[in-house]
Amino acid sequence: MAATLHDVARVAGVSFKTVSNVINNHPHVRDTTRAKVEKAIAELGYRPNLTARSLRSGHTGAITLALPQLSLPYFAELADAVIEAAAKHGLVVLIEQTGADRKRELEVMASPRLKMSDGLVFSPLALGQEDADLIKADVPIVLLGERIFGSSSDHVTMQNVTAARAATEHLLDLGKKRIAVVGAHEGEVIGSAGLRLRGYREALEGRGIPYDDGIVACVVDWHRSNGAAAMHDLLDRGASFDAVFGLNDTLAQGAVRVLQEAGYRVPDDVAVIGFDDLDETRYTLPTLSTVDPGRTEIAETAIRMLMERIKDPDGLPPREVETAFRVVPRESTVGANRG
Amino acid sequence: MAATLHDVARVAGVSFKTVSNVINNHPHVRDTTRAKVEKAIAELGYRPNLTARSLRSGHTGAITLALPQLSLPYFAELADAVIEAAAKHGLVVLIEQTGADRKRELEVMASPRLKMSDGLVFSPLALGQEDADLIKADVPIVLLGERIFGSSSDHVTMQNVTAARAATEHLLDLGKKRIAVVGAHEGEVIGSAGLRLRGYREALEGRGIPYDDGIVACVVDWHRSNGAAAMHDLLDRGASFDAVFGLNDTLAQGAVRVLQEAGYRVPDDVAVIGFDDLDETRYTLPTLSTVDPGRTEIAETAIRMLMERIKDPDGLPPREVETAFRVVPRESTVGANRG
DNA sequence: TTGAGTCGATTCAACGTTGTAAAGTAGGCG
DNA sequence: CGCCTACTTTACAACGTTGAATCGACTCAA
Numbered sequence: 062m063a064a065t066l067h068d069v070a071r072v073a074g075v076s077f078k079t080v081s082n083v084i085n086n087h088p089h090v091r092d093t094t095r096a097k098v099e100k101a102i103a104e105l106g107y108r109p110n111l112t113a114r115s116l117r118s119g120h121t122g123a124i125t126l127a128l129p130q131l132s133l134p135y136f137a138e139l140a141d142a143v144i145e146a147a148a149k150h151g152l153v154v155l156i157e158q159t160g161a162d163r164k165r166e167l168e169v170m171a172s173p174r175l176k177m178s179d180g181l182v183f184s185p186l187a188l189g190q191e192d193a194d195l196i197k198a199d200v201p202i203v204l205l206g207e208r209i210f211g212s213s214s215d216h217v218t219m220q221n222v223t224a225a226r227a228a229t230e231h232l233l234d235l236g237k238k239r240i241a242v243v244g245a246h247e248g249e250v251i252g253s254a255g256l257r258l259r260g261y262r263e264a265l266e267g268r269g270i271p272y273d274d275g276i277v278a279c280v281v282d283w284h285r286s287n288g289a290a291a292m293h294d295l296l297d298r299g300a301s302f303d304a305v306f307g308l309n310d311t312l313a314q315g316a317v318r319v320l321q322e323a324g325y326r327v328p329d330d331v332a333v334i335g336f337d338d339l340d341e342t343r344y345t346l347p348t349l350s351t352v353d354p355g356r357t358e359i360a361e362t363a364i365r366m367l368m369e370r371i372k373d374p375d376g377l378p379p380r381e382v383e384t385a386f387r388v389v390p391r392e393s394t395v396g397a398n399r400g
Numbered sequence: 401m402a403a404t405l406h407d408v409a410r411v412a413g414v415s416f417k418t419v420s421n422v423i424n425n426h427p428h429v430r431d432t433t434r435a436k437v438e439k440a441i442a443e444l445g446y447r448p449n450l451t452a453r454s455l456r457s458g459h460t461g462a463i464t465l466a467l468p469q470l471s472l473p474y475f476a477e478l479a480d481a482v483i484e485a486a487a488k489h490g491l492v493v494l495i496e497q498t499g500a501d502r503k504r505e506l507e508v509m510a511s512p513r514l515k516m517s518d519g520l521v522f523s524p525l526a527l528g529q530e531d532a533d534l535i536k537a538d539v540p541i542v543l544l545g546e547r548i549f550g551s552s553s554d555h556v557t558m559q560n561v562t563a564a565r566a567a568t569e570h571l572l573d574l575g576k577k578r579i580a581v582v583g584a585h586e587g588e589v590i591g592s593a594g595l596r597l598r599g600y601r602e603a604l605e606g607r608g609i610p611y612d613d614g615i616v617a618c619v620v621d622w623h624r625s626n627g628a629a630a631m632h633d634l635l636d637r638g639a640s641f642d643a644v645f646g647l648n649d650t651l652a653q654g655a656v657r658v659l660q661e662a663g664y665r666v667p668d669d670v671a672v673i674g675f676d677d678l679d680e681t682r683y684t685l686p687t688l689s690t691v692d693p694g695r696t697e698i699a700e701t702a703i704r705m706l707m708e709r710i711k712d713p714d715g716l717p718p719r720e721v722e723t724a725f726r727v728v729p730r731e732s733t734v735g736a737n738r739g
Numbered sequence: 740t741t742g743a744g745t746c747g748a749t750t751c752a753a754c755g756t757t758g759t760a761a762a763g764t765a766g767g768c769g
Numbered sequence: 770c771g772c773c774t775a776c777t778t779t780a781c782a783a784c785g786t787t788g789a790a791t792c793g794a795c796t797c798a799a
Binding site: 130155156289 | 479656
Binding site: 088113116 | 745746747748749750751753754755756
């Protein structure tokens with residue numbers, strides 16, 4: 062089968078430890094010896110057994126990324142960013158899908174498989190404040206995403222409230238007066254829906270506009286179909302509005318679709334803004350205004366924090382980082398003749 | 401640190417091998433002993449060290465999935481399907497992004513990291529027929545996707561030619577006479593672009609319609625923007641056509657967008673069909689007709705074949721499986737009042 | 740010339756697990 | 770009562786690697 066240090070040593074005529082020293086660039090190896098060993102390595106096509114190395118060294122060179130589902134575009138783009146950020150540090154990424162199911166989210170942290178990696182980047186959806194004490198595992202954890210936990214883990218979060226406020230203000234700045242919301246979660250306070258709704262309300266308050274829950278449509282999931290259904294709902298109710306804040310891009314896309322079917326022009330009759338800056342928002346008709354929550358920065362920060370904690374598991378206090386966001390105006394709010 | 405077999409053994413007052421026997425459901429363990437051991441396991445929160453188990457057993461319980469990029473929706477949905485299929489067999493998935501770069505695709509197979517998994521599900525884009533001999537690694541490989549290799553690996557491919565032919569025939573059946581193609585690759589024969597174009601030509605031949613390369617637009621990449629640019633190109637050339645076959649869904653979406661901007665009604669003026677059955681094609685305006693290439697079946701077949709080959713690396717001849725496809729008519733070809 | 744110090748290579752143990760083989764403990768039967 | 774068998778537990782070695790300690794040879798300064 063595959064060659065081992067011992068095989069190489071036999072061919073090179075040295076001890077297997079000398080081969081190990083060559084591979085690990087140990088300083089005290091004679092050049093002639095090194096050459097002999099390298100020749101033998103090439104000859105046998107030797108590759109180090111990373112499993113054995115992991116057992117000996119205690120770390121694997123892999124991290125786990127746990128997220129709801131890759132077929133949700135936001136998480137696919139997040140995973141892309143995390144994999145690239147990890148690759149820069151020589152880490153490989155193992156992906157676990159939780160389906161936003163609370164039981165599976167807890168299982169991820171409890172599974173012995175987690176120890177096949179050195180740390181966990183975790184984007185939970187179903188876990189809430191009440192689960193704070195359950196957020197722990199045999200490896201360091203960095204929590205991503207929108208929720209706030211009382212846990213002792215590191216967090217990388219987007220600025221949901223402030224960013225949502227900025228998105229709303231963008232609509233207000235365009236002279237919109239009645240801004241509908243698509244995608245609220247009934248009664249939620251600390252989830253991303255709740256936080257973004259809070260930002261929306263703050264923006265209204267800032268301009269002295271009363272909050273009207275008659276133009277706030279609730280949904281269960283954040284899929285395109287839910288956005289479409291919510292917009293149908295608003296239209297059926299006869300709600301009047303001149304702008305829509307979709308709490309994420311897919312919801313906004315669903316809403317745009319229904320508005321267009323119903324004969325409304327976007328943005329002239331109704332301006333629409335989303336949230337997430339998915340790649341595809343650049344290519345819809347009209348292109349979708351949105352908020353870039355700093356996905357690349359989230360990924361890179363998460364990896365950096367995780368590596369710091371892997372290196373020093375207990376020396377650091379729990380940290381919370383909020384990434385920079387940016388409102389991205391596109392055709393769905395400012396029309397086709399933008400800069 | 402984490403408890404080991406020895407720690408559990410000490411607490412339970414047995415040898416560490418007995419603990420191992422309990423964990424592995426060894427038949428001859430006295431009930432009272434088992435109970436003692438299980439109590440100690442619970443007490444210490446013992447979890448087996450999978451790295452050590454891997455070293456000893458020679459397999460890891462993980463597989464590698466190598467693909468171009470997760471932010472491309474097709475591959476995100478493929479990854480989702482592969483992860484779910486793997487999970488059914490108790491396997492976890494490690495993802496490598498190649499960026500469709502030939503060098504990185506070769507590196508994936510050569511990297512010692514690959515041995516941290518038991519097998520490779522590989523969806524190459526840059527490797528071609530001439531690289532057939534380079535398709536090999538220290539672990540079994542199942543190749544996915546559109547290319548054909550002379551390699552000795554297992555393949556799971558979609559029926560590109562037949563499915564593209566069916567897509568084209570769907571347009572012909574609607575009475576369309578001049579079907580433009582968006583997304584061809586200049587001179588390509590055996591890639592997915594080449595194969596799908598062949599299916600298109602076969603369909604035309606079958607109806608005695610001459611092939612006109614004046615309505616076949618070539619692109620470099622298969623992104624939405626390329627589809628848009630290609631459609632711009634066709635319109636600028638003054639090409640006349642009453643239908644468009646986008647060689648994948650994102651290309652088709654880009655094309656639809658440009659058509660709509662240019663004032664064409666889809667499907668009344670121009671019918672459009674894509675390829676891949678991305679989730680989002682259900683929510684565009686109009687919803688996009690497409691071809692479901694059997695993604696779930698691809699994933700499940702690939703995992704099944706990979707497991708068979710892991711179990712018996714040399715006993716099986718190279719196999720090639722083609723999955724079933726299905727034309728999915730939606731609004732972009734048959735209009736809004738469909739069944 | 741000798742002792743200290745460096746270089747180069749080796750030996751040994753350990754990481755935590757499982758397979759093999761052997762050892763110990765009953766129970767059953769002649 | 771002793772022996773054979775089946776059951777239960779244990780001891781030991783291995784998986785392939787790296788770190789610690791060791792050892793010989795050589796260099797240099799005293």
